[in-house]
Amino acid sequence: MVSKVSFLPKDIGSLSRGIPAAAPGTLFVLGPSGGMSVAPDADFAVMFGRNELDVHVCVGTGDACVSRRQGIITYAHSRWTLGNTGKLPIRFPGSRLVLGGDQAELSTGYTPLFIVAPRQEHLLEVRIASAGPQPGAAVRGSASVAHERETSDRETRDLTEEEKLVLTCLAQRYLRNDPQPQPLTWSQVAYELTDLHPADPWSAKRAAHVVAKLRRRLHRETDIRGLLEHEVPPPVGNALNHNLITDLLLTTTITKADLDLLGD
Numbered sequence: 001m002v003s004k005v006s007f008l009p010k011d012i013g014s015l016s017r018g019i020p021a022a023a024p025g026t027l028f029v030l031g032p033s034g035g036m037s038v039a040p041d042a043d044f045a046v047m048f049g050r051n052e053l054d055v056h057v058c059v060g061t062g063d064a065c066v067s068r069r070q071g072i073i074t075y076a077h078s079r080w081t082l083g084n085t086g087k088l089p090i091r092f093p094g095s096r097l098v099l100g101g102d103q104a105e106l107s108t109g110y111t112p113l114f115i116v117a118p119r120q121e122h123l124l125e126v127r128i129a130s131a132g133p134q135p136g137a138a139v140r141g142s143a144s145v146a147h148e149r150e151t152s153d154r155e156t157r158d159l160t161e162e163e164k165l166v167l168t169c170l171a172q173r174y175l176r177n178d179p180q181p182q183p184l185t186w187s188q189v190a191y192e193l194t195d196l197h198p199a200d201p202w203s204a205k206r207a208a209h210v211v212a213k214l215r216r217r218l219h220r221e222t223d224i225r226g227l228l229e230h231e232v233p234p235p236v237g238n239a240l241n242h243n244l245i246t247d248l249l250l251t252t253t254i255t256k257a258d259l260d261l262l263g264d
Contacts, residue, residue, distance in 0.1 A: 028125075090116070113126055165193065167245070225243075
């Protein structure tokens with residue numbers, strides 16, 4: 001009888017190359033030092049993170065910015081769902097980010113997930129078996145051991161209270177986990193901030209000035225690129241604000257908790 005929950009050895013090949021024969025819907029999760037396979041009816045949630053004593057799959061070993069319990073993958077309503085329980089964002093292929101406290105559905109097939117730490121991104125491989133035969137796997141190397149150190153805060157950007165308020169409003173679609181987020185328009189930002197603080201009315205010009213000033217300051221003080229118009233190929237559109245918001249999310253300068261500033 002095949003176990004519904006099994007360990008994957010650290011020398012198994014990348015899940016991108018294939019997986020052992022498994023029932024459709026079986027979840028495979030692999031970190032640098034091994035992983036697990038879980039049948040959809042096993043009633044078992046896979047926890048992953050830096051501390052191997054607290055999780056089922058270890059990832060981000062030696063990087064104190066990764067949470068000891070960074071995330072969890074659960075099965076309900078006929079689908080596997082990723083939950084980010086840590087501080088750092090988790091990136092899907094491309095630019096979609098799952099922020100701390102958010103969830104995202106996982107698709108059948110291979111999905112590389114990246115825990116976005118300041119110095120590097122840590123790969124967590126996920127594959128959900130589809131109907132039909134699955135090819136075998138090849139060999140990969142091992143990794144070091146996790147430790148119990150406290151999770152370090154990554155290097156956030158310094159924002160004034162006013163800048164944080166405006167940026168949280170501008171970026172709220174990102175913080176609310178919109179699958180294809182875009183910055184709000186300046187008129188929308190002005191309307192929402194004035195509604196929040198009627199005694200201190202906002203204009204679109206005032207909001208745009210706060211953000212433009214911040215982009216120029218961060219351009220001078222950091223190595224971020226894509227914050228000034230001459231660094232972005234035309235048409236510029238929302239690119240400058242999108243690039244700024246992406247950096248603030250990746251550095252956890254703004255988080256879902258900041259939605260409280262908007263009265264959430």
